[in-house]
Amino acid sequence: MLLLVFFLAAAAALLVKFATADGDFTLLSKGPAKREEVEGKVVWITGASRGIGEILAKQFANLGAKVILSARNKMELERVKSEITSKHPASRVEVLPLDLASGEDSLREVVKEAESLFSGAGVDFMIHNAAFERPKRNALEETEKGLQDTFHINVLGTITLTHLLAPSMLERGRGHFVVMSSAAGKCPSPGQAIYSSSKHALNGYFHSLRAEKRVSVERCAELTIVAATHGLKEAWISDQPILLVMYLAQYMPTIAYWFLDRVGANRLDAAASKGNTYSWKLFFGQKKLA
Ligand SMILES: NC(=O)c1ccc[n+]([C@@H]2O[C@H](COP(=O)([O-])OP(=O)(O)OC[C@H]3O[C@@H](n4cnc5c(N)ncnc54)[C@H](OP(=O)(O)O)[C@@H]3O)[C@@H](O)[C@H]2O)c1
DSSP states (O other): OOHHHHHHHHHHHHOOOHHTOSHHHHHHHHSSSHHHHHHEEEEEESSSSSSSHHHHHHHHHTTTTTEESSSOOHHHHHHHHHHHHOOOOOOOEEOOOTTTSSOOHHHHHHHHHHHHHHEEEEOOOOEEOOOOOOOOOOOGGHHHHHHHHHHIIIIIIIHHHHHHHHHHHHHOOOOOOEBBBBGGGTOOTTTOOOHHHHHHHHHHHHHOOOOOTOOOHHHHHHHHHHHHHOOOOOOOOOHHHHHHHHHHHHHHHHHHHHHHHHHHHHHHHHHTOOOOOOHHHHSSOOOOOO
């Protein structure tokens, strides 16, 4: 009897832990970020002008990393730089504007410049965080331009940058690529077919880390750095119910796809009415995908 009570209590505790998780269990079992892994190292972040990239830059700088900020909007990058240096005057931060859709020749020049910064120290961590916008709409409503832009930025630009940078890392015998993927890169994501396919493509290229910003950007950046500094090959960061769907898609795909089929049309309706596209309620709606 005592054993049964103990078993039920342990199961309940595990369920509570799962229900309140904001990352996969392996990631959450790690301690805080390892400062010694990034202190003094050069961390290059794309998409650093706002959102998760901006917060990542601030948290990496806080851990003593030398940070290179990239995106298209130079003014916003300068703003992020000045916010970092006004809080931590000793921080070493450089702004390096970059357009991931600008093609190989232009990206080659940017890589050369990144490698030359901080007295030619070379890039230790390349954080592939930039992404094209991701509106939620029916797959058949997606435009050719949206498809081209998404793949040029999320996939082709990111992979080209990797090709151009990896040889120097190999020569130095050190370097990490950290890729901000998405739950949409692990499971079907109704209403985001193009974005989801671009992230699946990225996951196919990088055995990677994914992130989900409904977790606060601060927490997302914190867990990303934990994953990077503990050398995790892949980590999941997300609130429920997305985390549950990801576990199902990984270990019980039939149930996951049944679940997502029920959710799909309701999610598009929620997006159209600017409702919550991540709510449990989507599952209980009446509409189903044909
Ligand atoms: N937010 C979420 O809920 C969520 C969920 C799952 C995964 N993620 C992933 O996490 C990453 C960051 O998301 P976020 O929401 O913070 O993104 P965001 O706010 O939309 O910011 C996108 C960043 O990418 C940059 N960017 C866009 N086009 C670019 C281009 N052609 N060349 C270079 N940089 C470009 C933007 O800067 P400029 O406009 O100045 O170029 C901006 O800094 C993305 O990879 C996203 O897919 C986010």
